Amino acid sequence: MDKNSVTKQQQTTQWADEASSPAKKRGIPEGLWMRCTSCAAILFRRSVENNLWVCPECQHHFRLSGSQRIEQLVDAGTFEPHDENLAPADPLQFVDLKKYPDRLEAAQKKTGFNDAMQTGQAFIKGRKVMIGAMDFTFLGGSMGSVVGEKIRRIIEAAADQDLPLIIVSASGGARMMESGLSLMQMAKTSAALARFDDMGGLFISVLSDPTTGGVTASFAMLGDVILAEPNALIGFAGPRVIEQTIKQALPDGFQRAEFLQSCGFVDCVVARKDLRSEISSIIDYAGK
Amino acid sequence: MTGTEATPKITLPFEEPVAEIDRQILSLKERDDAENYENELSELRDTRNNLLKKLYENITPWQTVKVARHPDRPQTTDYIRLICRDFRELHGDRRFGDDAAIRTGFARIGPHKVMIVGHQKGKNTEERIDCHFGCAHPEGYRKALHKMKLAEKFNIPIVAFVDTPGAYPGLKAEERGQAQAIAENLKEMSRLETPIVSIVIGEGGSGGALGIAVADRVAMLQFSWYSVISPEGCAAILWKEANEETNLAAATNLALTSRDNLRNGLIDAIIAEPLGGAQRDEQLTATNVERWIVDTLTDLSRFNPKTLVQRRYEKFANMGVTSEA
Numbered sequence: 001m002d003k004n005s006v007t008k009q010q011q012t013t014q015w016a017d018e019a020s021s022p023a024k025k026r027g028i029p030e031g032l033w034m035r036c037t038s039c040a041a042i043l044f045r046r047s048v049e050n051n052l053w054v055c056p057e058c059q060h061h062f063r064l065s066g067s068q069r070i071e072q073l074v075d076a077g078t079f080e081p082h083d084e085n086l087a088p089a090d091p092l093q094f095v096d097l098k099k100y101p102d103r104l105e106a107a108q109k110k111t112g113f114n115d116a117m118q119t120g121q122a123f124i125k126g127r128k129v130m131i132g133a134m135d136f137t138f139l140g141g142s143m144g145s146v147v148g149e150k151i152r153r154i155i156e157a158a159a160d161q162d163l164p165l166i167i168v169s170a171s172g173g174a175r176m177m178e179s180g181l182s183l184m185q186m187a188k189t190s191a192a193l194a195r196f197d198d199m200g201g202l203f204i205s206v207l208s209d210p211t212t213g214g215v216t217a218s219f220a221m222l223g224d225v226i227l228a229e230p231n232a233l234i235g236f237a238g239p240r241v242i243e244q245t246i247k248q249a250l251p252d253g254f255q256r257a258e259f260l261q262s263c264g265f266v267d268c269v270v271a272r273k274d275l276r277s278e279i280s281s282i283i284d285y286a287g288k
Numbered sequence: 289m290t291g292t293e294a295t296p297k298i299t300l301p302f303e304e305p306v307a308e309i310d311r312q313i314l315s316l317k318e319r320d321d322a323e324n325y326e327n328e329l330s331e332l333r334d335t336r337n338n339l340l341k342k343l344y345e346n347i348t349p350w351q352t353v354k355v356a357r358h359p360d361r362p363q364t365t366d367y368i369r370l371i372c373r374d375f376r377e378l379h380g381d382r383r384f385g386d387d388a389a390i391r392t393g394f395a396r397i398g399p400h401k402v403m404i405v406g407h408q409k410g411k412n413t414e415e416r417i418d419c420h421f422g423c424a425h426p427e428g429y430r431k432a433l434h435k436m437k438l439a440e441k442f443n444i445p446i447v448a449f450v451d452t453p454g455a456y457p458g459l460k461a462e463e464r465g466q467a468q469a470i471a472e473n474l475k476e477m478s479r480l481e482t483p484i485v486s487i488v489i490g491e492g493g494s495g496g497a498l499g500i501a502v503a504d505r506v507a508m509l510q511f512s513w514y515s516v517i518s519p520e521g522c523a524a525i526l527w528k529e530a531n532e533e534t535n536l537a538a539a540t541n542l543a544l545t546s547r548d549n550l551r552n553g554l555i556d557a558i559i560a561e562p563l564g565g566a567q568r569d570e571q572l573t574a575t576n577v578e579r580w581i582v583d584t585l586t587d588l589s590r591f592n593p594k595t596l597v598q599r600r601y602e603k604f605a606n607m608g609v610t611s612e613a
Contacts, residue, residue, distance in 0.1 A: 237457030
């Protein structure tokens with residue numbers, strides 16, 4: 001994927017480089033065989049797919065698209081999308097080395113979706129939920145007006161029907177090409193969650209690799225329960241920016257899901273295969 | 289044209305033509321026979337003021353960023369000194385520590401009792417290091433929230449001064465939950481049942497700025513900036529290199545000036561700065577800021593707290609531009 005679609009200075013991190021290199025491209029690898037980007041094992045593609053896109057050798061969790069995420073989490077055939085027609089505009093007429101509308105068009109063609117967020121209603125192990133999933137392959141999963149508005153609407157939908165809300169994050173942060181408008185989505189989504197909280201709603205935030213910048217610093221960190229996938233990069237600033245600031249190498253595992261759990265900011269690191277049962281159990285405990 | 293005579297200690301590159309005339313004025317004034325040059329002096333002053341006016345009328349977004357970062361620009365502690373009476377500083381977040389990058393305390397402004405919350409960059413090298421140049425740690429955001437909740441309890445309005453390049457990007461800040469601290473502030477500020485006004489007095493750098501700016505009314509000083517990322521950060525990523533040219537392009541595209549942000553509906557007001565920027569006349573700047581705060585708090589006092597919260601929610605809910613087929 002294009003390195004330019006990574007969206008903040010703080011996100012020019014190692015994962016951005018990995019993502020930008022075709023040889024190490026994550027997401028859905030083509031062909032019958034594939035190499036694990038973590039342990040380098042040669043894997044039969046179908047066996048990885050059947051293992052929820054987790055390496056059977058080293059348990060590396062490959063990144064998922066929004067569609068793959070929803071398909072894995074919800075009961076088959078139960079997802080009913082919301083706000084599919086909500087599409088990005090170019091309010092600032094942003095032009096860097098490319099035009100923002102051209103970047104959008106390329107991302108839309110690549111993913112088949114209008115923007116980096118899918119939301120809708122579904123069932124998880126028979127429990128009715130409102131769900132959202134971000135797509136890192138769409139401009140680095142960055143949050144602009146569409147992502148923020150879809151999140152606000154799915155929160156309000158969950159509030160209206162008193163349903164549990166699950167949002168799976170995968171994002172480099174706020175989208176630069178909508179500048180201040182993107183920034184305000186942080187306030188918008190957090191404010192919507194405050195209202196949802198006031199009415200006793202249950203929000204389960206699931207953090208996947210990577211979740212950084214303005215997404216972490218808003219709705220993603222506001223779950224009643226916060227789950228994270230193993231080894232997911234989670235942080236505010238990106239590792240490279242931090243290294244430049246403190247001028248020393250960062251410790252192993254810094255900003256990984258397990259580190260966040262040990263620092264007290266993630267309730268539980270949960271393997272992908274266990275997410276459905278973890279989420280449905282929490283829903284039951286909350287009585288939703 | 290008051291107060292603009294004094295050349296600031298630090299002249300920005302684009303102000304150099306004005307500084308040159310200032311030097312001429314000074315050398316004339318220092319002559320023993322200075323009284324013979326009254327006409328020349330007066331002419332020079334006119335030329336200088338017209339030039340300064342022209343420079344600031346045609347200021348580029350990137351030059352605006354440099355003015356916003358001017359080391360002599362008034363900071364939170366200056367506004368406290370210039371417009372607050374009976375300031376009672378309150379320290380600490382009751383969890384970890386006391387972040388010097390965010391100052392908080394009770395104060396009186398005009399007829400209003402308020403809670404001050406403001407980023408502080410530091411006025412000298414020692415203080416700047418202490419304040420991490422205005423980059424707050426999580427304890428700074430938690431301190432701000434703790435004091436804002438205290439204000440809410442006693443129905444005291446909150447006045448927030450925003451002036452940060454961004455929240456601190458460091459190892460300890462991450463360990464202590466920088467993202468969680470900011471997120472919590474956004475959520476809690478949106479439902480605080482007391483009036484909140486926020487003024488971007490210098491730099492409004494991304495989430496670190498927004499962390500104390502979820503307010504009923506947000507104003508920007510004329511030559512401050514407010515954006516999702518700094519121009520240099522943006523240029524480094526999207527233009528692959530940060531230099532004078534790409535920083536200007538990024539600053540322009542980011543729509544970070546007060547005028548841009550007002551046009552895009554992200555702020556409610558622009559507070560005028562003296563000719564040549566706030567750094568040339570802190571008193572006049574403070575007077576303008578004080579007037580806006582007093583008027584705005586008086587206006588907001590019409591609303592009961594629940595209505596305020598409802599309106600605050602709707603305001604932020606409406607931000608963003610999308611198309612829907």
